[in-house]
Each structure stands twice: as structure tokens, then as C-alpha cells.
Amino acid sequence: MTNLKFVGHPAQRVDALDKVMGKTKYVGDMSLPGMLYARTLRSELPHARIVKLDTSPALKVPGVVAVVTSADFVNHSNFGFPISDMYMLAYEKVRYVGEGIASVAAETPEAALEGVNAIICEMEPLPAVFDMAHALDPDAPQIGPDRSDGKHPNYIGHYPVYKGNPQEKLPQCDVVVDQNYETVMQEHAYLETEGGLAIPTPEGGVVVYLSCQSPFIPRNDLCKVLGLPADRVRVIVPPVGGSFGGKDDLNYQTAGQVAALALKAKRPVRMTFSREESIIASYKRGSMRMNIKLGADQDGTLRACEFRSLYDSGAYSSQSPFTSWRASIHAMGAYRYEDCTVDIDTVYTNTGYAGAYRGFGNTEVCSGIEQAIDEMADALKMDPLEFRLKNCLKVGDVTPHGQLLSESVGLSDCLLAVRKMSDWDRKRKEFANQSPSSEKRRGVGVSALFHGTSLGAEGLDEATATIEIHADNQVTLTSGLTDYGTGARTVYTLIAAEILGIQPERIKVHNPDTNTAKDSGPTVASRTTILAGNSVRVAAQNLLQNLDWAAADLLKCDVYQVHRVSEDYIGPSKEPVSWDIVVKHAREMGLVLSAFGRWSAPQIHWDEEKGTGTPYFAYHFGAQVAEVEVDLKTGHTDVINIWAVHDIGKVIFPQGAYGQLYGGISHGLGYGLYEDLDYQNGYAQSINFDTYLIPTAMDMPEIQGGFVEASFSAGPFGAKNIAEPAMVPTAPAILNAIANATGRRIRKLPANLERVMLGKELTKKGSPFSCKVALKIT
Amino acid sequence: MLINFILNHNPVSVDAPADITLLALLRDHFKLTGTKEACEVGECGACSVLLDGELANSCLVAAPSVMGRDVVTIEGIHAEDGGPNDLQRNFIEKGAVQCGFCIPGMVIAGEALLAIKSEPSRLEIREALAGNLCRCTGYMQIVDAIETTAKGRAEKPHPEKREN
Known part of the structure; x- marks a missing residue:
């Protein structure tokens, strides 16, 4: 891949100018004449039957124009994928605190809130289950839908990987590590809260501007619950103020609520959430309890892994079947084993609910396995980085799933790079000789990861892009995959500019819009660069072919004799003609100046029963080293440095790739040290940024990042991905550094003050108070 | 009540309820939506403005309290030609912008710092x-953008005007 002009070179983000000028319009910044403001009545109980729901008092409140409940939808507003267990508004029951029950549209936000508070909603509290370990007890209250296979209704699924028999192998190993690890719920904390704006159309349909990731999912859901054909429902994604996996299911409900209100009121309706409403109502990263047994020989050869875990999906299944599956695939880490089994069971409880969040199961299991690997290295008295190098996956290895890795495995290079950058060997020696009496102790820790790119065996994996040259020679692109802050639009622009040989400034990427873009599946799983990037590449190549014919005609030569220098076309006569003239000539020749590009991912397969197959068509690899200073007097951990080197394939947009890396690390640092969306008896205990702390500029260290570009032959220009995996190894690297500094392991996240100082949690008494107040007033 | 103040260098007079915040005044009454609402408890800084030249969370400022004072929002930060100023250009160049929701507040916070400190260290920027x-x-490229701007302004005898 030589002589690339745009791909891999410094570039400006295509949407940055409006953002730095304050001109970008997010949903909450949009307003229309006659627009109404909406608000949703939300459950104050974690599990209850709706005995009476009378919305007529709300309609008597001055300014209230319309109210909707589940009765205003088809099939009680039921939706959800892969399990249809959700409703746009609660039907008969509520299953968590914050669940929407009825929505009100009014002339002002104040009148909408007054309307919500006027609704008569009588609830009969039901027994609830909050501990995932008791979700499947025979007498546990039913949370999940009825099922006919005789299994417990609170059971969502079992996700296995099976290679050999580690139970037989473990006793044969020289050293066995057997430990429990636990993670807690994490809030996405996107700065822009949820919101949607619905506009009724003259023909009885609705247009919804929705802050979300995957517009075709709510478009299809809305068709179903509103009983409208696809041509009457249009979902447009305006600029999105962060998502990280978080703006799907809950905001699909927002879409349903504002759409139904707009159709009823025959006026535009906008809903935006307060921070409190956002945190109370929204789904989180789910919590996980893991038991990991590892076996190795004295020479440092890792031989067996037995991983068992319970995953709490909370009140709804949301994306948990997929999250749990991805967790199972990555649970053993990026290592070779003779025998390896993974068993993950996923259950319903009444503790909020869990859905997609950056890393999607891998963040959770990586915090367990990467600590277990460190504990094994300690037991073997081996350097943990050396131990990883000895056992990590390389080209030619077969993974525990049975997949031969034939290319693009840069993990060893990542580990070697962070070892050098961090001065690892010297620091490990130096920190081993710290005075035992010193109150402030330093440590370094390492963590490695692999992360399957795109959906894997979760579903059909293809994407479509369109490209068009307009009368003024501007080029426009559409993709069915969105850019919710990631930089994807800039990636598309650079790929199209590279293929067409034109300046990126000529290209404009449209907002994702179900009326103009093609359904390309969900914008998840860090799949945008490979899937949408490849589809843009194919579309641009299809368009380029027509321009090449026009150039050859103009230059009076064969197509193969035409070549391009900058934006000029040159033939045997050496006389250049500009791109604009070629485009004009193509028009005169009657050649079409638009094209379509579809790219399908390589075929893969997973056997859900046998737990074997080819789960993903490619993997991202990476390694991070964290250096910490722990104050033993206060329990405070200061992360002084992080070195992060990831194999993301070819880097297309360098500033964007580094931005993803640094940002991912900030999520991982928060996850490792203080983020815990604690629920007590179903009530969230932190509902704004005064108590739910995310890293500030002072908490983040200066990060030294780098990329190994182990080219992936099917990726656009050899690219893989970066978004999710950037955060995955950060928390375990920090936990391993704390163990190196203090000699103590913290096996339950986060490593907050009390766990670091006392080695245990302080007993906390929860309160439902703040949730109840916030749902009524803010 | 009638509130008179200087908004983005122009005197303004607005009739607004006395019990609203400066944030609501800016967004709802002046339709200046560059100032963002994200927590309303003064924790996130998305609603940052310059109040008499100093950084302030507009969600914590009572609207009537700006009477006679000077308020600059993101809409008041630009080069003389109306395009991006040096700080805003550096945010673009350094890759400091992703979703962009915090960025108006970050630009304001950067200007507030650079107004009182000509060559801040990276720690001072943080x-x-x-x-x-x-x-x-993860803040890295935001710190880069402010650091580069500070150096650029220190090198120029007449630093680019950030407002007009």
C-alpha cells in the first residue's frame, strides 16, 4: 500500500468546525413552530403490577395536549431484539425503577411535568429479586416473559465455549490458580442525554430526529408498534452527543413515545431527558461474577482454563444475549490452551437493566482473565509481561474456539512495544525494592486483549453505501451506519477521496436517514470502519470506473493508459485534463454519476451447542501498561502513566484513531477506579455527576499511545477497528499495577478508596429517596 | 423582569422570568444553543460561559444576577472574519473534537485560562x-489544542483577537 495521499495522513474531522463554533444542532437544540414538549411518567417501584392507570386528569392540566400509554400502540407496544420483552410504555407490569408508563405532550415542559404528576397510576408492589445468584431460585418472582421450554422465566441463556476437558487437565498442571472476580454496573455518561423530536407528516406518517446509533432499528420498531408502512416512518440521526453503546433501546422507547404523541396531537413533539432521568431510566454495562481456574506448568506454559460466570441483565434482555456471547468468546483471553471451557449464564433481575456498552462483555471478562493471568505469573514467579509473550496468540495458532489465525495478529508486537515504551523491566525491578514502610507505593501492571471485529456470529454482517456527483460537482456519500461522535464520517471521506483521487473537501457525508441511506445493520461492535468503510470503497470504485471511461474517451486512449496525478487525468499525450472536465464529459456521454457499494463480511459460523466455530472474521489486539502511585493512608490511586499500543490494522484517520484510544482509556480508568452505578433494592444510588464520578482532565494521565498496523487483507486499505477495544485492557492493567504496588489484589471492581485501603467494602445503606424525588421534579 | 446586560459584546435587554438560570435565558430566550445543558448541578461544565471574563457554569447563575454584567458565550468566540479563532482552529487540527457536546464549554474554559495565563503548563491546563x-x-488532544494556542499567542506580538 504505497503512495496513499489521504488515508493514514493527518486530516481534519469533517464535522469539527460547526462543533467548535457552537453551531451544531443536537436534538435538544432543535425547535419547530408549535412544537410540544414531552415528559414520561416513570415507575418508582422496581417490580409492580399496574392496577389502575387513569390519564384523564393529565388532560385537564392547562397546556397538556396529548397523553399516550401502551394502549395507544399495536400489540401493547411490544418490541425488542433478539427477545421481544420490552414495551414502548409499560404494559400491565413494571420491572425496574425508571420504566416508562405514560407520556404527556404539552405546550411547555412545566405543563408536561404537571400532566405527568396528575396521572393516576395505582401500583401493586410485587416481590422482586435483586441478587443475580437468586434469580433462578424456584420461588423467585417471574421477571422475564413466559416460556414454553420448561426453563425458568428469569433465565435468558447459556453461552459456552468448549475445547477439551480442563477439569481433567487442571490436576495435571504444576500450578493452578482458582479465583473469583466481580464487576459492577457502569453508566455510559454521554454528555448529551437522550432525546427525540417527532414531526407528523401530511400523509399520516411521522419523521423522527433521534439521538441514536442505529436508525433502521427504531424505524422498523415504529412501523410495528404504530401500524405504519415503512414509507410512512422516517428516522434521521442528527449529530449525537456521545453514545458508547447507550443510545439504543431506551431511546427507541423515546422514539415510540414522541411519535405516538405527535400523531395524536398532530404537532411536532420533542422530548429531552434531565441527567437524573437519563441515569435512572437508562441501561448500563451489566455486572458479572466470574470464577476462573487456570493451569500452567512450571516452565510457564499455560495449559488449561475453566471459566464460569453469571451475568445480570436486569429487568430486560436488551442486548445481553449478544453481550454474553461476546463475553464467552473472549473470556479466556488472547492465549493458547490445550483445554478450555467457558460457561456463562445470563439472568433477569429487578436491578435496572443492562445493555450495550463499549467493549460489550469483553470489558467485563478481560478485567477477570487479565488479573488471573497476572496471578498465575506471580504463582510461577515469572514476569507477567514475559508470561503473556510466551503464551499469547500468534499467526498460525488455533484459538480455543477452533479458529486458525492466518493473518493480522499483532499482539506480540504490542506487548514488546509497551514493554519498551514503559521501561517495564527497570520499573518492575525498582518497585520490587520499595521500602515496606513507605506510605506511597508505585507499581506497574500490564494487560493484553483480543477483540473480535464486527458482529461475528451474532448476525448477518453487511453494509451499503451510496455515492453521487451532483450538478455542481460536489460528491455526496450516504451510509446506513452512523457517526455518533466516533469520526466515522471522516473515515468514509478519506477512503472515498483516496479512491477517487479528489480533495476530501469536495465530499459531504449526509446524516444517516432511513429515507436516503440503505439499511446496513446496527452501528455497533466497532464495525463501522471495516463494514461501512469497505462499502464506501466499493461505491467509490464503481463510480471511478465510469470516470475512467470518460477520461479515456476524452484523452483518446484505452482505459488502462489513463492514470491520475492529483486531481488530473493523464493519457499518452501527457496533456492533463482536470477532474471537473472528466466529470462534465462523463455527463455528456450519458454515463451515470452515482453508484452503490455493498460489502459483505467473510462467512463465519458458530455452533451454540458445541461451543466451537469461527466466531469472528478478524481480531483487534492490544496491550496496555499502567503505572500507579497508591497512597496506603487514604487508599487513593493516582494513575501516573499509561502506555497503550494496539493492532488496529491500517490507520486511516490518525487523529481520530488516537482520540478513540485516549477516550477509551478514560472509560477504562473510570471503570477500574471509581465508576459503580450502585443499585440498592432496585434504586440507583448515583443519579448525577455530583455522585457518579467520571474521570476529569486531572484524573487522566498523559497517555503514550501507538499503533501496530498488522494489515487485515479484507479491511479497507488493511484497516481493522479501534473504538471498543481501546477501553478493554485499561482497568485490569491498573488493577495489576495496584497489586504490584501494594502486594494486595482487588478482585471486585472498582478499586475505590475503601477497597484499596481496607481491602473490603464499607457497608452502605441505600435509599430510594433521590430516585423518587428526581422522577417527580427535575 | 427586564434584564439588561452585555451579551457577546452587544448590549441587550430581555424580559424574562426572575426565577430562571442564565443557561435557560441564553438557550430559551436568545436561542443561543451553543451553550449546552448536561447536568444542571454545576458538575460538567457543558454550560460554561465567560461572566465578566471569568469561567462560570451558567446553570448555577440566576438570570437576574447578570444585570449590567458582561456575558460571552461560544457564539461570541470567533476570529474577526467570523470563522474559527486560533484556539478553535487548534481544536480542529489536534483532533480534540469527537461528539462535540462538551466542546463549546471546553473552548470557553480554554479562553478563560489563556486570558489569565499566557504560557500554562500541561498540568495547569488540566x-x-x-x-x-x-x-x-480522554482530554489529551484538548490539552494539546490549548497548549499549542498558548505557544502561538506567546510568539505573536499582537495575539489574534478572540472576539470582535
């Missing part, structure tokens, strides 16, 4: 940004 949350960037 301290100045500690009241502005960003969930996307």
Missing part, C-alpha cells in the same frame, strides 16, 4: 479544565 467533563476524548 487544572483549568477540571470542571469540564468530556466522555469522548
Whole structure:
């Protein structure tokens, strides 16, 4: 891949100018004449039957124009994928605190809130289950839908990987590590809260501007619950103020609520959430309890892994079947084993609910396995980085799933790079000789990861892009995959500019819009660069072919004799003609100046029963080293440095790739040290940024990042991905550094003050108070 | 009540309820939506403005309290030609922008710092940004943008005017 002009070179983000000028319009910044403001009545109980729901008092409140409940939808507003267990508004029951029950549209936000508070909603509290370990007890209250296979209704699924028999192998190993690890719920904390704006159309349909990731999912859901054909429902994604996996299911409900209100009121309706409403109502990263047994020989050869875990999906299944599956695939880490089994069971409880969040199961299991690997290295008295190098996956290895890795495995290079950058060997020696009496102790820790790119065996994996040259020679692109802050639009622009040989400034990427873009599946799983990037590449190549014919005609030569220098076309006569003239000539020749590009991912397969197959068509690899200073007097951990080197394939947009890396690390640092969306008896205990702390500029260290570009032959220009995996190894690297500094392991996240100082949690008494107040007033 | 103040260098007079915040005044009455609402408890800095030249969370400022004072929002920060100023250009160049929701507040916080400190260290920049949350960037490239701007302004005898 030589002589690339745009791909891999410094570039400006295509949407940055409006953002730095304050001109970008997010949903909450949009307003229309006659627009109404909406608000949703939300459950104050974690599990209850709706005995009476009378919305007529709300309609008597001055300014209230319309109210909707589940009765205003088809099939009680039921939706959800892969399990249809959700409703746009609660039907008969509520299953968590914050669940929407009825929505009100009014002339002002104040009148909408007054309307919500006027609704008569009588609830009969039901027994609830909050501990995932008791979700499947025979007498546990039913949370999940009825099922006919005789299994417990609170059971969502079992996700296995099976290679050999580690139970037989473990006793044969020289050293066995057997430990429990636990993670807690994490809030996405996107700065822009949820919101949607619905506009009724003259023909009885609705247009919804929705802050979300995957517009075709709510478009299809809305068709179903509103009983409208696809041509009457249009979902447009305006600029999105962060998502990280978080703006799907809950905001699909927002879409349903504002759409139904707009159709009823025959006026535009906008809903935006307060921070409190956002945190109370929204789904989180789910919590996980893991038991990991590892076996190795004295020479440092890792031989067996037995991983068992319970995953709490909370009140709804949301994306948990997929999250749990991805967790199972990555649970053993990026290592070779003779025998390896993974068993993950996923259950319903009444503790909020869990859905997609950056890393999607891998963040959770990586915090367990990467600590277990460190504990094994300690037991073997081996350097943990050396131990990883000895056992990590390389080209030619077969993974525990049975997949031969034939290319693009840069993990060893990542580990070697962070070892050098961090001065690892010297620091490990130096920190081993710290005075035992010193109150402030330093440590370094390492963590490695692999992360399957795109959906894997979760579903059909293809994407479509369109490209068009307009009368003024501007080029426009559409993709069915969105850019919710990631930089994807800039990636598309650079790929199209590279293929067409034109300046990126000529290209404009449209907002994702179900009326103009093609359904390309969900914008998840860090799949945008490979899937949408490849589809843009194919579309641009299809368009380029027509321009090449026009150039050859103009230059009076064969197509193969035409070549391009900058934006000029040159033939045997050496006389250049500009791109604009070629485009004009193509028009005169009657050649079409638009094209379509579809790219399908390589075929893969997973056997859900046998737990074997080819789960993903490619993997991202990476390694991070964290250096910490722990104050033993206060329990405070200061992360002084992080070195992060990831194999993301070819880097297309360098500033964007580094931005993803640094940002991912900030999520991982928060996850490792203080983020815990604690629920007590179903009530969230932190509902704004005064108590739910995310890293500030002072908490983040200066990060030294780098990329190994182990080219992936099917990726656009050899690219893989970066978004999710950037955060995955950060928390375990920090936990391993704390163990190196203090000699103590913290096996339950986060490593907050009390766990670091006392080695245990302080007993906390929860309160439902703040949730109840916030749902009524803010 | 009638509130008179200087908004983005122009005297304004607005009839607004006395019990609203400066944030609501800016967004709802002046339709200046560059100032963002994200927590309303003064923790995130998305609603940052310059109040008499100093960084302030507009969600914590009572609208009537700006009477006679000087308020600059992101809409008041630009080069003389109306395009991006040096700080805003550096945000673009350094890749400091992702979802962009915190960025108006970050630019304001950067200007507030550079108004009182001509060559801040990276740690001083981080301290100045500690009241502005960003969930996307990990802050690295935002610090880069402010650092580069500070150096650029220090080198120029007449630093580019940030407002007109």
C-alpha cells in the first residue's frame, strides 16, 4: 500500500468546525413552530403490577395536549431484539425503577411535568429479586416473559465455549490458580442525554430526529408498534452527543413515545431527558461474577482454563444475549490452551437493566482473565509481561474456539512495544525494592486483549453505501451506519477521496436517514470502519470506473493508459485534463454519476451447542501498561502513566484513531477506579455527576499511545477497528499495577478508596429517596 | 423582569422570568444553543460561559444576577472574519473534537485560562479544565489544542483577537 495521499495522513474531522463554533444542532437544540414538549411518567417501584392507570386528569392540566400509554400502540407496544420483552410504555407490569408508563405532550415542559404528576397510576408492589445468584431460585418472582421450554422465566441463556476437558487437565498442571472476580454496573455518561423530536407528516406518517446509533432499528420498531408502512416512518440521526453503546433501546422507547404523541396531537413533539432521568431510566454495562481456574506448568506454559460466570441483565434482555456471547468468546483471553471451557449464564433481575456498552462483555471478562493471568505469573514467579509473550496468540495458532489465525495478529508486537515504551523491566525491578514502610507505593501492571471485529456470529454482517456527483460537482456519500461522535464520517471521506483521487473537501457525508441511506445493520461492535468503510470503497470504485471511461474517451486512449496525478487525468499525450472536465464529459456521454457499494463480511459460523466455530472474521489486539502511585493512608490511586499500543490494522484517520484510544482509556480508568452505578433494592444510588464520578482532565494521565498496523487483507486499505477495544485492557492493567504496588489484589471492581485501603467494602445503606424525588421534579 | 446586560459584546435587554438560570435565558430566550445543558448541578461544565471574563457554569447563575454584567458565550468566540479563532482552529487540527457536546464549554474554559495565563503548563491546563467533563476524548488532544494556542499567542506580538 504505497503512495496513499489521504488515508493514514493527518486530516481534519469533517464535522469539527460547526462543533467548535457552537453551531451544531443536537436534538435538544432543535425547535419547530408549535412544537410540544414531552415528559414520561416513570415507575418508582422496581417490580409492580399496574392496577389502575387513569390519564384523564393529565388532560385537564392547562397546556397538556396529548397523553399516550401502551394502549395507544399495536400489540401493547411490544418490541425488542433478539427477545421481544420490552414495551414502548409499560404494559400491565413494571420491572425496574425508571420504566416508562405514560407520556404527556404539552405546550411547555412545566405543563408536561404537571400532566405527568396528575396521572393516576395505582401500583401493586410485587416481590422482586435483586441478587443475580437468586434469580433462578424456584420461588423467585417471574421477571422475564413466559416460556414454553420448561426453563425458568428469569433465565435468558447459556453461552459456552468448549475445547477439551480442563477439569481433567487442571490436576495435571504444576500450578493452578482458582479465583473469583466481580464487576459492577457502569453508566455510559454521554454528555448529551437522550432525546427525540417527532414531526407528523401530511400523509399520516411521522419523521423522527433521534439521538441514536442505529436508525433502521427504531424505524422498523415504529412501523410495528404504530401500524405504519415503512414509507410512512422516517428516522434521521442528527449529530449525537456521545453514545458508547447507550443510545439504543431506551431511546427507541423515546422514539415510540414522541411519535405516538405527535400523531395524536398532530404537532411536532420533542422530548429531552434531565441527567437524573437519563441515569435512572437508562441501561448500563451489566455486572458479572466470574470464577476462573487456570493451569500452567512450571516452565510457564499455560495449559488449561475453566471459566464460569453469571451475568445480570436486569429487568430486560436488551442486548445481553449478544453481550454474553461476546463475553464467552473472549473470556479466556488472547492465549493458547490445550483445554478450555467457558460457561456463562445470563439472568433477569429487578436491578435496572443492562445493555450495550463499549467493549460489550469483553470489558467485563478481560478485567477477570487479565488479573488471573497476572496471578498465575506471580504463582510461577515469572514476569507477567514475559508470561503473556510466551503464551499469547500468534499467526498460525488455533484459538480455543477452533479458529486458525492466518493473518493480522499483532499482539506480540504490542506487548514488546509497551514493554519498551514503559521501561517495564527497570520499573518492575525498582518497585520490587520499595521500602515496606513507605506510605506511597508505585507499581506497574500490564494487560493484553483480543477483540473480535464486527458482529461475528451474532448476525448477518453487511453494509451499503451510496455515492453521487451532483450538478455542481460536489460528491455526496450516504451510509446506513452512523457517526455518533466516533469520526466515522471522516473515515468514509478519506477512503472515498483516496479512491477517487479528489480533495476530501469536495465530499459531504449526509446524516444517516432511513429515507436516503440503505439499511446496513446496527452501528455497533466497532464495525463501522471495516463494514461501512469497505462499502464506501466499493461505491467509490464503481463510480471511478465510469470516470475512467470518460477520461479515456476524452484523452483518446484505452482505459488502462489513463492514470491520475492529483486531481488530473493523464493519457499518452501527457496533456492533463482536470477532474471537473472528466466529470462534465462523463455527463455528456450519458454515463451515470452515482453508484452503490455493498460489502459483505467473510462467512463465519458458530455452533451454540458445541461451543466451537469461527466466531469472528478478524481480531483487534492490544496491550496496555499502567503505572500507579497508591497512597496506603487514604487508599487513593493516582494513575501516573499509561502506555497503550494496539493492532488496529491500517490507520486511516490518525487523529481520530488516537482520540478513540485516549477516550477509551478514560472509560477504562473510570471503570477500574471509581465508576459503580450502585443499585440498592432496585434504586440507583448515583443519579448525577455530583455522585457518579467520571474521570476529569486531572484524573487522566498523559497517555503514550501507538499503533501496530498488522494489515487485515479484507479491511479497507488493511484497516481493522479501534473504538471498543481501546477501553478493554485499561482497568485490569491498573488493577495489576495496584497489586504490584501494594502486594494486595482487588478482585471486585472498582478499586475505590475503601477497597484499596481496607481491602473490603464499607457497608452502605441505600435509599430510594433521590430516585423518587428526581422522577417527580427535575 | 427586564434584564439588561452585555451579551457577546452587544448590549441587550430581555424580559424574562426572575426565577430562571442564565443557561435557560441564553438557550430559551436568545436561542443561543451553543451553550449546552448536561447536568444542571454545576458538575460538567457543558454550560460554561465567560461572566465578566471569568469561567462560570451558567446553570448555577440566576438570570437576574447578570444585570449590567458582561456575558460571552461560544457564539461570541470567533476570529474577526467570523470563522474559527486560533484556539478553535487548534481544536480542529489536534483532533480534540469527537461528539462535540462538551466542546463549546471546553473552548470557553480554554479562553478563560489563556486570558489569565499566557504560557500554562500541561498540568495547569488540566487544572483549568477540571470542571469540564468530556466522555469522548480522554482530554489529551484538548490539552494539546490549548497548549499549542498558548505557544502561538506567546510568539505573536499582537495575539489574534478572540472576539470582535
